Amino acid sequence: MSDRKKDHINFALDARTDKNEADTRFYYEPLLAAHHKGEFEPFSFAGKEMKLPIWVSSMTGGTQEAGTINRNLAQACGEFGMGMGLGSCRALLESDEYLADFDIRKYMGNEVPLYANLGIAQIEKLVAKKEEEKAEQLTRKLDADGLIIHVNPLQEAFQPEGDSINVPPVETIMAFIQNTGLRVIVKEVGQGMGPESLRQLMKLPIEAIEFGALGGTNFTKLELSRRKDKRSSYFASFGNIGHTASEMTEFVNKISEKYPLKCRQVIISGGISNVIDGYYLTRISKVKSVFGMASAFLEHARYDYNTLKEFVEQLKNGLGVAMQYLVPKENPNH
Numbered sequence: 001m002s003d004r005k006k007d008h009i010n011f012a013l014d015a016r017t018d019k020n021e022a023d024t025r026f027y028y029e030p031l032l033a034a035h036h037k038g039e040f041e042p043f044s045f046a047g048k049e050m051k052l053p054i055w056v057s058s059m060t061g062g063t064q065e066a067g068t069i070n071r072n073l074a075q076a077c078g079e080f081g082m083g084m085g086l087g088s089c090r091a092l093l094e095s096d097e098y099l100a101d102f103d104i105r106k107y108m109g110n111e112v113p114l115y116a117n118l119g120i121a122q123i124e125k126l127v128a129k130k131e132e133e134k135a136e137q138l139t140r141k142l143d144a145d146g147l148i149i150h151v152n153p154l155q156e157a158f159q160p161e162g163d164s165i166n167v168p169p170v171e172t173i174m175a176f177i178q179n180t181g182l183r184v185i186v187k188e189v190g191q192g193m194g195p196e197s198l199r200q201l202m203k204l205p206i207e208a209i210e211f212g213a214l215g216g217t218n219f220t221k222l223e224l225s226r227r228k229d230k231r232s233s234y235f236a237s238f239g240n241i242g243h244t245a246s247e248m249t250e251f252v253n254k255i256s257e258k259y260p261l262k263c264r265q266v267i268i269s270g271g272i273s274n275v276i277d278g279y280y281l282t283r284i285s286k287v288k289s290v291f292g293m294a295s296a297f298l299e300h301a302r303y304d305y306n307t308l309k310e311f312v313e314q315l316k317n318g319l320g321v322a323m324q325y326l327v328p329k330e331n332p333n334h
Contacts, residue, residue, distance in 0.1 A: 025280050025328060025329060026326040027326075027329060028325060028327075029326075029327055032325075033325060034324070035324065036323060038317075040052060040081070042081065045083060045113065045265060046083055046145065046146070046183065046185065046207050046208055047113055047145045047207060048083070048111060048112055049081070049111055049112065050082060050083050051080065051082075052080050052081055053278075053289070054080075054083075054293070055082065055267045055290045056073050056076070056077055056082055056084040056085070056292065057084070057087075057148075057187075057210070057267075057269065057294040058070055058085070058087045058294070058301075066087070066101050068301075070086065070102065070104050071104055071107050072301040072304075072305050073104075073297060073301050074104035074107035074114075075107045076305075076308050077112050078109040079309070079312075080312050082112060083115075084108065084112070084113070084114050084115070085117055085185065085187075085210070086114070086117045086142070087117060088118065089118060089138055089142070090119060090122055092141070093122065099141070102142055105142065105143040105144070110143075113145050113146075114142070114143070114144045114145055115144055115183075115185055116135075116138055116139045116144040116148065117150060118149060118150075119149070119150050119151075119156075119163075120150065120151045120153075120165060120172060120173075121156055122163075123135070123149055123172055123176050124166065124169075124172045126176070127175045127176055133180075136181070139182055146182050146183030147182050147185070148184075148185045149173060149176070149185070150186075150188070150189050150212070151169045151193075152188070154191060155190075158235055170197070170201065170204075173204065173206070174204060177205060183207040184206045185209070185267070186206055187209070187210030187211070187212045187267070188210075188211065188212035188213070188242075190213075190216060190242070191213075191214050192211055192243035192244065192245070192248050193211070193243065193248065195251040198248065198252060199259060202255055202259070202261040202262070202264070203259070203263075205263070206262075208265035209252075209263060209266050209267070210266070210269055211248045211266065211267065211268055211269050211270050212270050213244050213245040213268075213269065213270025214240075214241075214242030214244050214271065215245060215271020215272075216269065216270040216271045216272070216294065245268050245269065245270050245271055245281055249266075249268060249281050249285055249289075252266055252285065253284070253285065253287075257286065264288060265287060266285065266288075267289070267292050268282060268291045268292065269292030269293070270292075272291050272293050273296065274318075275318035275319055275322060276318075276326070277291075278291030279322040279323070279326070280326075283328045284328050296311070297311075
C-alpha cells in the first residue's frame with residue numbers, strides 16, 4: 001500500500017494529460033459495464049472462424065528468420081483465434097526450396113483463416129498463359145483457405161527488379177476469379193486505394209479487401225531506398241501518395257450505402273499502431289471488418305514465442321477494456 005501511494009505522489013505530475021491531447025473519437029462511459037472477462041464471441045470471417053478481430057499479415061519468406069516469424073505468428077493465430085495472410089509466395093510457384101517457411105497450417109490448426117499470397121504481376125502472367133491452376137495448386141499445397149492478391153503498381157514501378165503491369169489490375173482480378181474456385185482477398189502494400197478502386201473491387205465476388213493503407217510499411221519507399229542510382233531522389237514524393245485507413249473506412253462506408261455490393265468484408269490495415277485505432281475503425285465500419293497490425297506483430301514474432309504471446313495478450317486485454325468503456329461518436333469532432 002505504502003509503495004503504491006508513494007508511486008502516486010512521485011508520478012502524479014508526469015501523469016497529467018493536456019486537454020489538447022484528448023482523444024475525441026469516443027464517449028467514455030465508466031459506469032455501465034464491469035471489466036471484460038477475457039472471452040470473445042467467435043465470428044465468421046474469410047471463410048473460417050475468428051475470436052479476436054485481428055488479422056496478421058507477414059511480409060517475407062525465404063530466410064531462416066522468416067520461417068521462425070511465420071511459425072510463431074501461426075501458433076499465435078491458432079491460440080488466440082486470429083486470421084493470417086502469408087507474405088508473397090511467388091518463390092513457391094517454381095520451387096519448393098522455401099516451402100518450410102510458408103507451410104504453417106500445422107502450427108495454427110484448421111479453425112482460423114490462412115491465406116496464401118501472390119502479386120498482381122504474377123497473377124497477370126498466370127491469366128495470360130491460362131495457368132491459373134498453378135495458384136490453386138499453391139493454395140492447396142499450403143492448406144490455405146484462399147489467396148491474397150497484392151496490388152502494387154508503384155512498388156513494381158520503382159523496384160530495381162520490378163515487373164511490368166500490362167493490364168489494369170481489376171481486369172486481371174476479374175479474369176482470375178472467373179477461372180478459379182479460390183476465395184480471393186485483394187490488398188494494397190502500403191499506400192491504400194481510392195474510392196473508385198474500392199468500388200470496383202466491392203462489386204466483385206471476392207472474399208475481402210485488405211487496405212494496406214498509407215501510414216504503415218510503405219513498399220514504394222522501401223524499394224526507392226534499395227535503388228543504387230541517383231534517380232531515386234526524383235521519385236521520393238511518390239512514397240507520400242495514398243490514402244489512410246481512416247480515409248478508406250469512410251470511402252467504404254459511403255460505397256456500402258450507395259451501391260449493391262458482392263464484397264462486404266474488409267481488413268483495415270496500414271498505420272494501425274494500437275488497439276484503440278483498430279477498435280475505433282472496426283466499430284465505425286458499416287461492413288464486417290477486422291484490423292491488422294503487421295509491423296508490430298513482426299517485431300515481436302522475431303524472438304521466442306512467449307514474447308509474441310505476451311504481446312497478443314496485451315492486445316486482447318486492451319480490446320476488452322475498449323469494448324466495455326469506449327463508445328465511438330458519430331461526429332467525433334464535436
